[in-house]
Amino acid sequence: MHRAWAGDPLLTRGIPPAYLCPEVARLWHCPEGFTFLDPSSLDSHAKSHASDAPPPRLELRGITKRFPGCLANDHVDLVLQPGEIHALLGENGAGKSTLVKMIYGVLHPDSGTLLWQGRETVVPDPAGARRLGIGMVFQHFSLFDTLTVAENIALGLDGPGPMDALSQRIRTVSERYGLALDPERHVFHLSVGERQRVEIVRCLLQDPKLLIMDEPTSVLTPQEASKLFETLRRLAAEGCTILYISHKLEEIRALCGRATVLRGGKVVGACDPRLETARGLAELMIGTELSTPERPPAGESGAARLVVKHLSTTSDNPFATSLKDVGFEVRAGEILGIAGVAGNGQAELMAALSGEALVADPASVVIEGVSSGHLGPRARRELGLAFVPEERLGRGAVPELSLSENALLSGYAREPLVRGGLVHFGRARAYAETIIKGFNVVAHGHKAEARSLSGGNLQKFIIGREILQRPKLLVVGQPTWGVDAGAAAAIHKALIGLARSGAAVLVISQDLDELFVLSDRISVLFHGRLSDSRPTHETSVERIGLLMGGLFATPPDEDGEIVRAL
Amino acid sequence: MSAEFALVGPILAAMFAAATPLLFAALGEAVTEKSGVLNLGVEGMMLMGAVCGFAITVKTGSAPLGLLIAAGAGAAMGALFGVLTLLLLANQVATGLALTLFGVGLSALVGQGFVGIPLEGLPKLHIPVLSDLPVVGQAVFGQDLLVYLGIAAVPLVHLFLYRTRAGLVLRAVGENHHAAHALGYKVIRIRFLAVMFGGAMSGLGGAFLSMDYTPMWAENITAGRGWIALALVVFATWKPVRVMLGAWLFGGVTIAQLHVQGFGIDIPSQILSMLPYLATVLVLVLISRDVARIRLNAPACLGKLFHPDS
Numbered sequence: 001m002h003r004a005w006a007g008d009p010l011l012t013r014g015i016p017p018a019y020l021c022p023e024v025a026r027l028w029h030c031p032e033g034f035t036f037l038d039p040s041s042l043d044s045h046a047k048s049h050a051s052d053a054p055p056p057r058l059e060l061r062g063i064t065k066r067f068p069g070c071l072a073n074d075h076v077d078l079v080l081q082p083g084e085i086h087a088l089l090g091e092n093g094a095g096k097s098t099l100v101k102m103i104y105g106v107l108h109p110d111s112g113t114l115l116w117q118g119r120e121t122v123v124p125d126p127a128g129a130r131r132l133g134i135g136m137v138f139q140h141f142s143l144f145d146t147l148t149v150a151e152n153i154a155l156g157l158d159g160p161g162p163m164d165a166l167s168q169r170i171r172t173v174s175e176r177y178g179l180a181l182d183p184e185r186h187v188f189h190l191s192v193g194e195r196q197r198v199e200i201v202r203c204l205l206q207d208p209k210l211l212i213m214d215e216p217t218s219v220l221t222p223q224e225a226s227k228l229f230e231t232l233r234r235l236a237a238e239g240c241t242i243l244y245i246s247h248k249l250e251e252i253r254a255l256c257g258r259a260t261v262l263r264g265g266k267v268v269g270a271c272d273p274r275l276e277t278a279r280g281l282a283e284l285m286i287g288t289e290l291s292t293p294e295r296p297p298a299g300e301s302g303a304a305r306l307v308v309k310h311l312s313t314t315s316d317n318p319f320a321t322s323l324k325d326v327g328f329e330v331r332a333g334e335i336l337g338i339a340g341v342a343g344n345g346q347a348e349l350m351a352a353l354s355g356e357a358l359v360a361d362p363a364s365v366v367i368e369g370v371s372s373g374h375l376g377p378r379a380r381r382e383l384g385l386a387f388v389p390e391e392r393l394g395r396g397a398v399p400e401l402s403l404s405e406n407a408l409l410s411g412y413a414r415e416p417l418v419r420g421g422l423v424h425f426g427r428a429r430a431y432a433e434t435i436i437k438g439f440n441v442v443a444h445g446h447k448a449e450a451r452s453l454s455g456g457n458l459q460k461f462i463i464g465r466e467i468l469q470r471p472k473l474l475v476v477g478q479p480t481w482g483v484d485a486g487a488a489a490a491i492h493k494a495l496i497g498l499a500r501s502g503a504a505v506l507v508i509s510q511d512l513d514e515l516f517v518l519s520d521r522i523s524v525l526f527h528g529r530l531s532d533s534r535p536t537h538e539t540s541v542e543r544i545g546l547l548m549g550g551l552f553a554t555p556p557d558e559d560g561e562i563v564r565a566l
Numbered sequence: 567m568s569a570e571f572a573l574v575g576p577i578l579a580a581m582f583a584a585a586t587p588l589l590f591a592a593l594g595e596a597v598t599e600k601s602g603v604l605n606l607g608v609e610g611m612m613l614m615g616a617v618c619g620f621a622i623t624v625k626t627g628s629a630p631l632g633l634l635i636a637a638g639a640g641a642a643m644g645a646l647f648g649v650l651t652l653l654l655l656a657n658q659v660a661t662g663l664a665l666t667l668f669g670v671g672l673s674a675l676v677g678q679g680f681v682g683i684p685l686e687g688l689p690k691l692h693i694p695v696l697s698d699l700p701v702v703g704q705a706v707f708g709q710d711l712l713v714y715l716g717i718a719a720v721p722l723v724h725l726f727l728y729r730t731r732a733g734l735v736l737r738a739v740g741e742n743h744h745a746a747h748a749l750g751y752k753v754i755r756i757r758f759l760a761v762m763f764g765g766a767m768s769g770l771g772g773a774f775l776s777m778d779y780t781p782m783w784a785e786n787i788t789a790g791r792g793w794i795a796l797a798l799v800v801f802a803t804w805k806p807v808r809v810m811l812g813a814w815l816f817g818g819v820t821i822a823q824l825h826v827q828g829f830g831i832d833i834p835s836q837i838l839s840m841l842p843y844l845a846t847v848l849v850l851v852l853i854s855r856d857v858a859r860i861r862l863n864a865p866a867c868l869g870k871l872f873h874p875d876s
Contacts, residue, residue: 106748126750142745144738146862154731155738156749188862318858 055118057082057210057241058103063112065098072098074265075112080210085232085242087252087273089285090262091484093454096245099262100212103243104136105129117209127158135203136212137196143187145319149198150183156202173204177231188319192342193224200231210241217251221341222512222545229255247484248513249278263287282485295496295517302332305384305473305504307366311359313348321345323352326530328523330473330504335495336533337519338508339544345528346477346508347390353475353506354387355380368472381413384472388462388479390508392455396462399451403443404432406450407465414469431468439464440490456487463491467498474498475506480514492517512541512548526550577821582713583779585810585817587612587771587788589716591795592802592809593723594767598644600727600804601760602740602867605647606662608768609792610669615640615769616776617673620783621680629688633712633773640769641762643669648761651871652754658869666792674785685781688712712774717810719767724806736760740865743872753872768792794846801850803863812850819845 060078064071073095080086090096101107103114105123113120116132123129129136143152150167154160167183174181179197187195196216203211213232217225232242232255244256252259253273261269261284269284276284283289311326323345330336340346351357352365355377359365362373367383377387387410389395397406408428412418417428432446439460443453450458459479466474479495480488495518499505508525509515515522521533524547531547591608598605605611619636623629647665650656688710727733736756739746743753771791776783794816802808819842827838854860 105750126748128750130750138745138748142742142748144741144745145866146741147734147738151734151738155734155746155751160731318861 054082055115056080057117059115059118060099060103061113061115063099063102063109063114065095065102065107065109067098071265073102073109076262076265076267078260078267080241080243082209082241083236083239084258085236085244085256087256087259088243088245088262089249089252089259089281091285091486092456092482093484094262094285095265096262097214098265100136100214100243100245103129103210104134104212130156130158130206133207133209134212135206135208135210136214137199137203137216138214143195143198145186145188147187148183149181149185149187149190152187152198153183153202153205157205169205170201174201177201177204177234178227179231193220196220196228200228204235208240210243211235212243212245214245215247216244217246217248221548222541223549224341225251247482249273249281250513252281253278261285286484286486288486301334302502302504304329304331305368306330306353306475306506308353309364309366310361311349311352311364313352313357313359315348320348321528323348324528326525326528328530328533330506332472332502332504333499334520335499335505335507335518337515337522337536338506338525338530339512339515339522339548340508340510340525341548342510344525346510346525348528349525350387350389350475350477350508354385354389378413381410386410386414386466386469386471386474388466388474388476390477390481392458392462393451397450397458400449402432402447402449403436403441403453403461404429404446406461407432407435407446410465411469414471435461435464435468438468439494455481456483459483460487460490463494467494471498471503473504473506475508477508478511479507479509480511481509488514512544515544516541524548577825579709580821580824581814581817582709582717583817584820585813586713586716587775587779587791588795588798588813588816589810590719590771590774591768591792592798592813593716593719593806594640594764594771595795596799596802596804596806596809597723597727597736597767598760598764599799599868600740600865601736601757602743602865602870602872603648603651603757603761604658604662604869605644605665605761605764606659606796607643607647607665607669607792608764608795609788609790610666610673611640611643611765611768612772612775612788612792612795613669613673613786614643614676614772616772616787617677617680617783619769619773620685620776621676623685623777624680624683629777632777633770636769636773636777637766638769640765640767640772642765643769644761644763644765645758647765648758652757652761655871655873658871670786677783677785680783681785683783685777687781688778710778712770712778715770716774720806720810727806737865740867743867743870747872747874753874757872768795771795790843794843797847797850800860800864801847801854803854803859804865805863812846815849816842816846 056079058078058080060076063073063076065073076095076099078099088096088099098107102109103123105125105128114123115121121132123132123134144155150163150170153170154163154166160166170181170183174197179201181194181197181201187198190198216228220228232244236242244252246252253276256273259271259273259281260267261271263285268287271284273281307329309327311323313323315322321344326349328336338346338349348357352359355372355375358376359373362371365371365373367380367385370383372380372383381387393399398409404425405428408417408423411428411431415427415431417424417431429446435441436443436446441453441461441464442457443461453461463476463479474495476495479491483491492514495505495507507515507518516536519536521535522539522544523533524531524544526548527550591612595605595608615636618639619632622635623632626632643665647661650661651658690710727737735746735751739751739753739756747753772788775787775791780787798809798812798816802812823838823841826833827835
């Protein structure tokens with residue numbers, strides 16, 4: 001069995017019993033059911049298949065990419081067959097994005113070969129990838145807000161032809177795949193789901209043979225996501241290969257026929273996700289056992305820490321969503337979750353609660369019994385509010401400042417870090433070190449720049465910074481956006497712990513799974529309006545999903561957009 | 567025909583002429599900014615165009631060659647800005663300010679030997695019949711070539727930006743450079759070309775001043791028009807037609823205040839000279855109070871540095 005130790009341990013499933021090695025598996029925290037495999041035997045296995053079958057759509061051999069200070073991809077092998085939906089799994093920083101960027105020609109490998117339909121190929125740039133028949137839908141959409149749908153699509157095509165004809169083609173394709181789109185609309189008018197359709201239609205117009213989807217559902221409602229899956233299955237049935245990247249393991253189990261797992265830039269395993277549990281997949285990704293947070297039942301609900309009444313906002317920004325008569329309260333000891341697709345007023349609600357945007361009527365935001373609508377962020381913090389914004393870099397932390405300076409930025413209001421107008425750097429450093437230790441932040445000490453941390457670690461730091469101030473009320477936006485499973489579990493645990501210790505916690509998130517793990521009650525924000533809250537155990541993902549799509553049980557508003565339903 | 571009415575023709579003519587340097591510079595800057603680059607060096611580029619065009623025309627006697635060199639000098643200044651901000655990633659605001667200071671000094675140095683030399687000015691086009699029409703004849707049909715070129719550039723720039731693929735790509739680069747890069751567009755090359763175009767247009771605007779409007783060279787001949795051009799672009803929400811209207815407004819007030827001075831009204835001439843600048847800024851601020859419109863038209867990546875790997 002020691003042979004399996006020579007290379008990186010390959011975890012796989014369905015291997016002849018001779019390779020089973022439970023002892024070694026336990027030693028390496030190998031999740032149960034997975035086994036070590038000698039890399040060479042897998043290799044020969046693959047080769048025997050290659051001789052008689054048609055060549056795979058895409059094959060990567062020994063792809064290596066080095067960035068200053070890190071090896072992003074280390075001899076990665078990957079085989080994609082025609083018509084398969086193949087998942088690429090891994091934590092943040094495992095090298096998934098780097099790998100697909102090399103397939104799409106945005107980056108170039110330092111070494112290794114890429115075989116396209118059996119022929120060795122160099123993808124010079126994205127245009128070259130598109131010529132080969134490779135399409136990509138980016139995680140952060142590569143769309144241009146102030147251009148129309150048709151203009152956006154034209155930019156992604158090599159010979160778009162006249163705009164009228166293109167608009168017609170867009171209509172045809174979008175009808176065929178059930179992706180309703182109006183080519184003449186400006187992108188900033190579109191919902192996130194519609195924006196994604198623009199990206200997908202852009203790819204489909206080029207008759208792709210390989211479609212790369214980078215975290216496509218992280219911003220969709222469950223209904224939108226299942227519609228997307230229908231489209232993807234249909235494409236796969238027509239012979240298109242789909243390379244699917246996602247953190248959402250349940251989705252991968254429902255959609256994908258094969259999965260390749262990356263960890264630390266290396267391929268550590270391959271499996272059929274339909275045969276695995278989500279937990280098993282997560283443990284394969286992080287390489288250790290996953291501890292999921294338990295949410296003890298809420299005790300007697302305490303005093304109302306935050307009361308929002310008739311909160312309405314207006315904005316000069318044409319991209320903003322105005323809040324319309326939003327009302328809710330969060331009590332001591334509980335977590336209230338606010339669901340909703342991005343762009344439905346979350347940013348405006350966060351700003352109105354944090355004090356970044358003041359509201360006309362002070363009584364519409366009441367913190368700890370004090371009308372605070374007219375108070376700025378510092379005054380609200382002094383009342384006991386702590387706040388974790390959605391954007392980690394730039395809002396939650398200053399990227400160029402060290403961790404101790406970042407700790408100071410929000411800590412000074414409630415921690416004794418400033419004395420007589422002068423910063424007490426010793427205490428700021430100690431405070432930062434406390435956060436780093438208490439929340440297992442992986443960083444080079446308190447001097448590390450905020451931007452040098454991975455997303456998950458920075459988020460742990462920011463949430464730790466707020467929690468250690470012993471807030472009476474914590475408002476968090478997207479606590480685990482783009483954070484890997486291990487860090488997400490730690491963050492969830494910390495939030496639940498804070499609530500159970502008597503604080504009121506408000507979580508605004510697009511991730512329904514997260515809200516169902518965390519929240520005692522859930523509301524939905526849609527077009528600036530907030531639904532009534534429901535105890536989590538009395539509702540379901542489907543029901544919340546419908547609310548996120550706008551099916552409120554409220555009378556239609558003046559736009560007629562909200563339908564009476566349910 | 568009363569004496570006042572007889573004045574309208576020449577005043578209109580003078581207005582179009584006074585607007586021309588601004589029109590060139592602002593159109594060029596509009597294209598530059600639409601690609602996402604904020605070049606505050608317009609004044610410096612205009613001055614370099616002015617002095618080079620003047621010097622070459624004096625030395626060679628060829629006005630077309632002078633204009634060509636003026637555009638080239640502006641483009642070279644633009645290229646310098648491009649190297650510093652697009653390739654070496656220097657801060658665009660600071661570099662633009664430096665470019666203006668550099669242009670002021672270098673143009674004074676180059677122009678040292680040319681102060682006080684008279685120049686004939688560009689030939690006026692005379693269109694038979696049309697140029698002889700009363701009132702508007704001289705104003706609209708008796709100008710020299712550059713005035714027409716400036717006006718013709720407005721629809722051309724508009725068509726380029728909003729009707730051609732190259733214009734679409736340029737706007738896309740200014741809107742979201744990371745997305746444009748991910749789609750495979752050469753962000754830096756496109757911006758470089760836009761900056762050079764802006765420089766060439768500023769150079770022509772400056773050359774019009776020194777070779778035609780006041781056919782002579784004097785230090786700082788542009789007198790802050792580069793800054794007005796910059797303001798014009800923003801307040802015109804990057805739209806060529808609005809840039810033109812703003813330039814005409816500036817030209818109109820410039821000429822009107824000259825006439826007021828001529829009538830001997832008892833207002834200090836410095837205050838009158840201030841009027842065109844004041845009026846332009848005031849009117850443009852008033853018509854651009856619509857924040858939504860600015861946001862919709864402003865290139866989202868304006869002034870942001872772009873590095874392909876980040």
